[in-house]
Amino acid sequence: MTIAGAVDPVPVPRTMPAGDGRVDLVGLARADVAGALVAAGVADARTAKMRARQLWSWIYNRGVTEFALMTDIAKPMREALERAFVVGRPEVVTAQVSTDGTRKWLLRSGGEEYEMVFIPDHDRGTLCVSSQVGCTLNCRFCHTGTMKLVRNLTAAEIVGQVMLARDSLGEWPSSPDGRLLTNIVMMGMGEPLYNFENVKAALNIVMDGDGLALSKRRITLSTSGVVPMMARAGEEIGVNLAVSLHAVTKEVRDEIVPLNKRYGIQELLSACAAYPGANNARRITFEYVMLRDKNDSDADAEELVRLIQSYRLPAKVNLIPFNPWPGVGYETSTPERIARFSDIIYRAGISAPVRTPRGRDIMAACGQLKSASEKVSRAELDRRAAEKEAAWV
Incomplete structure (x- = not known):
């Protein structure tokens, strides 16, 4: 599997034909x-x-x-x-609702399964959309990262997630007034920038003023740091950028985000500084999962501040309490440690809110998405990890 230089590593048709040929x-x-x-x-x-x-x-x-x-x-x-x-929709395999109102759907199309999540809040409703079946990457704290990459989702399957959510929420005809679904984040299963063309095609439809009509300012694309594609994303799609940073040293980020071995922190932050449209009104979001005794020290927080300031980045930091899953080797930072980490960043004049975990009881929280139908051994997970990481060497 050659991933490192590929934009679309597992090409598929933009739409999936109906079983009867339509x-x-x-x-x-x-x-x-x-x-x-x-x-x-x-x-x-x-x-x-x-x-x-x-x-x-x-x-x-x-x-x-x-x-x-x-x-x-x-x-x-x-x-x-x-x-x-x-006029298709993904098949709903299961639909779950958390005690906090978060909804998760296990979807199927073309015989493969993937997930999407809707997170309601008092001032917005955010749909977390998947871009791949499985994942190209192997972020060690992420449940989705343990899956093998099966294929890219098509533009139809990506747009279909938004339309299925609208179906479920009763939000037709499409209108900005009174919407429950107000925001989209490309933060579900997969790395969006390794499925660039289909993600771009899908988001162009979502942003079309005569159709779904969602503003680009309401859409965020998250990447683990596919540096060569970041400028294209800004120029050709133009939505908000979120970067899964999660560590401030090469040693730790190489461990928990192995893509760092291919595109290091300095290269990544330089690409952030050059991201088209980034300014104080449209800040880049750095996602930072809080792992106990791994990346959560005062020194880590201070280095994060130094990096943001040295690259003069218009940025905010989302601190994410780690959402555990069976077999993972990390623990969540204590609330006190997270609060201290956040305070150090805030005192430097950088916003650092702590994300409230949502949907943990249905495995819908950040980093927990994974097709429930796939149950594999630890040996198989280790084999997959080695295969993925070999692509970055």
């Missing part, structure tokens, strides 16, 4: 919808753009999945659309 319109750019209509003989070149606009509104603004309900399209055309196309 094409899924979800995930196609508007021009591609028009092209698909012409290719299927459903519309000619003269009318295809107009038909694509109609379909776009029904699919992304009103959330309709049945062509028969698209009432401003003539019945013969609806029947032709039904024969050639589908």
